Amino acid sequence: MKSKHYNVFVIGSGIAGQTAAIACAEKGLSVAISDNREFGGTCANRGCDPKKVLIQFSDLLEQTQRLKGLGVSKLPEIDWKAVQNFKSQFVDAIPKNTETNLKDLNIDLYHQSPEFVNENEILVEGKSITADYFVIATGNIPRELPIPGNEYLETSDAILDLEAIPKSASFIGSGYIGMEFATMLSILGCKITVFDYNSSALSHFDPFLVAQLQLKMEELGVTFVFNAEVTAIEKLNKNLRLHYTLSGKKHTHKSRNVFNTAGRVPSIGMLNLESANIDYDDSGIIVNAHLQSKTNARVYACGDVSNASLPLTPLSGLQGSIVGKNITYGNVKAFQFPIVPSTVFTQPNIASVGLSEDDAKKRYKDIIVYKGNLSHGYNAKKENAAVYAYKILVNKRTETIVGAHLLSAEANETINIFVMAMAQEMTVSEFKRLIFTYPSYSIDLKYMLKN
Ligand SMILES: Cc1cc2nc3c(=O)[nH]c(=O)nc-3n(C[C@H](O)[C@H](O)[C@H](O)COP(=O)(O)OP(=O)(O)OC[C@H]3O[C@@H](n4cnc5c(N)ncnc54)[C@H](O)[C@@H]3O)c2cc1C
Ligand SMILES: NC(=O)c1ccc[n+]([C@@H]2O[C@H](COP(=O)([O-])OP(=O)(O)OC[C@H]3O[C@@H](n4cnc5c(N)ncnc54)[C@H](O)[C@@H]3O)[C@@H](O)[C@H]2O)c1
Secondary structure: OOOOEEEEEEEEHHHHHHHHHHHHOOOOEEEEEOOOOOOHHHHHOOOHHHHHHHHHHHHHHHHHOEEEEOOOOOOOOOOHHHHHHHHHHHHHHHHHHHHHHHOOOOEEEOOOOOOEEEEEEEEOOEEEEEEEEEOOOOEEEEEOOOOOOOHEEOOOOHHHHOOOOOEEEEEEEEOHHEEEEHHHHHOOOOOEEOOOOOOOOOOOOOOOOHHHHHHHHHOOOOOEEEEEEEEEEOOOOOEEEEEEOOOEEEEEEEEEEEEOOEEEOOOOOOOOOEEEEEOOEEEEOOOOOOEEEEEOEEEEHHHHHOOOOOOOOOHHHHHHHHHHHHHHHHOOOOOOOOOEEEEEOOOOOEEEEOOHHHHHHHHHOOEEEEEOOOOOOOHHHOOOOOOEEEEEEEEEEEEEEEEEEEOOOOOHHHHHHHHHHHHHHOOOHHHOOOOOOOOHHHHHHHOOOOO
């Protein structure tokens, strides 16, 4: 068997793996990277980027639906085939461009999952490879649901590649992915039912806002079935029959497609981590502050697959760059959780940064809660939007913002203004002294902080 040695072998070519590999190669280390799918990772190939290309069309349709009779007389017709072609222009180039960028830096590429043989050796493409350091950046994959008929379940990959909008579809899971695609497909004319074993959707988001989002989605035609245990999927002629129990009673529901959006788990099953003494749990590879495996110092893990991350693209990139620095300069940088905003691209968007109300109340002695509805305000009225709500949490002693939660058409952008305010530890008075453009959604943020 052929053998080879590298300074660094990276497993996974998403944002985390690429960033680490490039940082090491730029410092003159010999680097290789492997991926068992197309190069470029989830976000660019089958996640955030193609998703937003598609969702902008359902957003456009929803926006014009709201303005129908107020100036819009005819709704735009969405040509889904053309939309898919447009999306392909972005996505199809990603794997080749990623490979070219990496090769230009003299990084060797492998197209298979490696398997650890011992603490410093892997097998890949029939070669035995040793390395001074390994970086595991294999991301997350959809959680498999152990139910009869699970072979009929499809994942977000299939939604992104739909050739036509189905007449009906069911989602198992009302988290980020379920809620975003349920909204999109519903606006595009698909009859959607969302099942979750929880008692509400988006359990990590503020319940005051989630309840209003749920109502809006119901108006768009989405049906929610909470506290439901999905027990089986049965293939019919054209449709699938989903079997579930609710309060101990058996029910069924028929739809064309059933999408598994029940969460994502670390992609570590093929790596044979036990042979290399790399500890992991359900949340991923267990790392120390330097993102180094606690049990095998040759191994670093970054991005979704590390147990020190949240599965979001900006955090994966940050962790990849920290691992690159720690390998090249010797554990110089500890990972500290930054202020991390996140948005669910529903209609309207729900976005959040910092503490929830419950956590803020646990952490600080006195909290001021600014909470309300701006559906009567200028912006919502102008676009004839029925839903626009917020909750901002302020530490009363320091007058600083410790959490912000927004539900609005522009929440994905305006939440970033709260990120800056929180990073600067601005007081509410300082924030309100800022001048923002008018009319804008940003200026509403100051209004939200009125007594
Ligand atoms: C539908 C969808 C929408 C999303 N939308 C957003 C969003 O709007 N905003 C946001 O911040 N985040 C979003 N995310 C999450 C975001 O995509 C991830 O957090 C991010 O891509 C993680 O980057 P990563 O480099 O850690 O992992 P990944 O990008 O997943 O890269 C891991 C790579 O490792 C490869 N791999 C896996 N196992 C092996 C193996 N055994 N051997 C070799 N290679 C392997 C994979 O093929 C992949 O290329 C979304 C995710 C999905 C699925
Ligand atoms: N806009 C974004 O930033 C974005 C978009 C998509 C994904 N992501 C990232 O990807 C991660 C994964 O997203 P996701 O939507 O797959 O997971 P999620 O964890 O957000 O949601 C999973 C949902 O499925 C439900 N569920 C789990 N098992 C179930 C079962 N057996 N039956 C019924 N319901 C079940 C859970 O209660 C939960 O509501 C997210 O945590 C997020 O960080 C981010």
